[in-house]
Amino acid sequence: MAAASPTHRSRWPVVLFTLALLLHTTPAQAAPKPTVKQLKKELAALQKDSDKLITEYYNSRIARQKAEQSEKAARENLAAAQELYDQHSTELRAMALAQYMGGEPGQIALLTSGQDPTTLLGRMALTQHLIDAQDARLRGYAQVRDARQLAEDEASARADELDGTxxxxxxxxxxxxxxxxxxxxxIDQLYTAPGIRRPDGTWVPQLPEGADNITPRMRLVKQLIQERFEVPYGIGCYRVIQDGGEHPLGRACDFMLSRGGAMPAGEELKRGEQIAAWAIKNARRLGILYVIYRQRIWHARTGSWRTMSDRGGTTANHYDHPHVSVY
Incomplete structure (x- = not known):
């Protein structure tokens, strides 16, 4: 075998160094998925911030309403002052007109007229009193007008500021x-339904267990709904009555939106829609078979809602609760 040329020998260190780098370089590891505990901690912090924002939002709206009330009060004060001003202005004009039409002399003329001093002083005092009274009233109007303008300007500026806030x-x-x-x-996506899933997407049924007599799959769905939405009026799952449904099998739960069969409204009605939508969204991953709400049923087999026959009551027609069944 021929000896390696000097050129080839000079390349070997570079080749060996490159091979060493390739052998010792490890692929970049993907960032680990956050745990449920980590996500819940992040969620709690975010919800705290959100509650603070909601409080600030509420306080800003209250402040804005107060600013609007101040502006309204200023407007009402001006209207009253304007009415008083108009009245006094009319009186002043009437007095001036009477003096002009009657040819009543001015104060200098009165002083040189040779009339009785007592009568003269009385007339002059009365005239001055009337003038002073009118001036005072007009000054009062001006103060009210200026105060109103100031209040209106401040309220307007405050309202604009609060609008932005x-x-x-x-x-x-x-x-x-x-x-x-x-x-x-x-958090939801970190959970998958326990049990065996068939190739066609359906799940092998489970037996109920534990003190609540529901299956592990139903227990997980119940836990996730309860944690995410809260259910203040209770959750009903297992019942003894054999009615042909999944409740006696431990594979169904009712998430109540009211008590005593009352028709829910407002936030509770919204909560029911949210629970039903959540169950449908997560049906494939969590093994949810069907959802019933407001006299309609959604089935995993069809993937769509259909209307159910009238069963004769708010609860029987599932208006006061969404019903969730699992395989």
Whole structure:
């Protein structure tokens, strides 16, 4: 074999160094997924910030209402002052007109007229009193007018400032709410339904267990809904009555929106829609079979809602609760 040329020998250190780098270089590791504990800690901090934003938003709206009330009061004060001003102005014009039409002499003429001094002084005092009274009234109007203008200007400036504050807080609040929803979604995605899933997407049914007599799959769905939405009126799952549904099998829960069969409204109605939408969104991953709400049923097989027949009552027709069943 021929000996390596000097040129080839000079290349070997570079080649060996390059091989060493390739052998010792490890691929970049993906950042580990956050745990449920980490996400819940982040969620709690974000919800605290969101609550603060909501408080600031509320206080700003109250301050704006007070500013509007101040401006309204100033307007009302001006209207009253204007009415008084108009009245006094009319009286002054009437007095001036009477003096002009009657040819009543001025004060200098009165002093040189040779009339009785007592009568003369009385007339002059009365005239001056009337003039002073009118002047005082007009000055009072001017003060009210100026105060009203100041209040209106301050209220207007405050309202503009508060409008900007409320608008900014509203944007931040909505942004925080979206971020909260994203974190909640991330928490949900860390869970998958326990049990065996078949190739066709369906799940092998589970037996109920534990003191609550529900399946592990139903227990997980119940836990996630309860943590995400809260259910202040209670959750009903297992019941003994064999009605052909999943409740006696431990594979269904009702998430109540009211008590005593009352028709829910407002926030509770919204909560029911949110729970139903969440269950549908996570149905495939969590093994949810169907959802019933407001006399409609959504089935995993069809992926759409259909109207149900009337069962004769608010609760029977699922108007006061969404029902969630799992495989």
């Amino acid at each position: 409320v608008e900014e807080l509203d944007k931040r609040k909505k942004k925080a709410e979206k971020q909260i929803e994203k974190i909640k979604d991330k």
